[in-house]
Amino acid sequence: MMPPYIEEIKKQDIIDQLTWDDSVNANDVHVTVIGNTVQLIGTVPNYTAKMAAERAAYQVVGVNHVENYLKVDFPPSFAMPGDEEITSSINHMLTWNSNIKSDDIMVKTNNRIVTLSGMVSSYWEKYLSGRIAVTTHGVIEVINDLAVNPTRNIIDRDIEKDITNTYRRSGLIDEHEITVSVNNGIVRLSGVVSKRLIKQEAHDVAMYTAGVVDVIDELTIG
Numbered sequence: 001m002m003p004p005y006i007e008e009i010k011k012q013d014i015i016d017q018l019t020w021d022d023s024v025n026a027n028d029v030h031v032t033v034i035g036n037t038v039q040l041i042g043t044v045p046n047y048t049a050k051m052a053a054e055r056a057a058y059q060v061v062g063v064n065h066v067e068n069y070l071k072v073d074f075p076p077s078f079a080m081p082g083d084e085e086i087t088s089s090i091n092h093m094l095t096w097n098s099n100i101k102s103d104d105i106m107v108k109t110n111n112r113i114v115t116l117s118g119m120v121s122s123y124w125e126k127y128l129s130g131r132i133a134v135t136t137h138g139v140i141e142v143i144n145d146l147a148v149n150p151t152r153n154i155i156d157r158d159i160e161k162d163i164t165n166t167y168r169r170s171g172l173i174d175e176h177e178i179t180v181s182v183n184n185g186i187v188r189l190s191g192v193v194s195k196r197l198i199k200q201e202a203h204d205v206a207m208y209t210a211g212v213v214d215v216i217d218e219l220t221i222g
Contacts, residue, residue: 007033013060014038023052029070031057036064036221043073047139058196064221072140081138083109090114093132100125100132105146107133115143121151123212147213148185154211156182163187166205178202178219185213192222 011033018026025045032039038057044050054068074080081089086109094102104119114133120126130144160182167175178191187206193199199219206215 007035010060010062014057014063017056017060018053021052021056023049024056025049026053028073029053036062037067038063038065039067039069041069043071045073045075045078046137047072047141048135051134063196074138083112086112086114086136086138089136090133093136094129097128097132100129102129105129109139112138113141113143114139115145117145119147119149121149122210123148123214124207127207150185150211150213152210154185156185159185159187159209159211162209162211163206166209167202170201170205172198172201173205180206182212185211186216187212187214188216188218190218192220194221196221 011031014031014033015026018024018029018031028042029044030041032041038060040053040057044053050068050070050072053070054066057063057066087107090107090109091102094100094105094107101121105116106118108115108117114136116129116133120129126144126146126148129146130142133139133142133144160180163180163182164175167173167178167180173193177193178189181188181190187209189202189206193202199217199221202219203215203217206212206217
């Protein structure tokens, strides 16, 4: 069990990190540290700030897991868009993004909760579509139900080989620390890495690999 004074030092480091990150607006964010797990409780002014707070907490050394209980509480001065306006904004941004083929993406908004459904041809398009929805004004939550249907049929063994070879070429990732398994295009990552940055890089490599339909990230930080 971690000594209480170590938890207090880590807690202060996280508070300092949240305060430093100008995109968070952490005035109403409360931090609890239990071992290597951090709980974020309170309110933030938008959904982007909620995600930024989680990212900032993960950047502190020794943080292995973040439980994000932050709620979005828009400022009184915020001109709240309606559901139809949110849906329209997301549809326009998806159409304008040349990296996404959005013809088969459907957007539905209910009480500022956005659901994405339909089909895309790559996992990274699904991820990017979700990021676009997350950063749209007025959104408090995004449910990404997009299915991935790759344009090329790539066998699991080749997907696994592409990922492991990319890890080998990386100056950040030790490929011996990560086990990669692929089943019907679904990639599962397991093992122990030393930093959150490495975990994120390992996930991103899998995400951008051709033929991948989903990534299950079970990597731990130790």
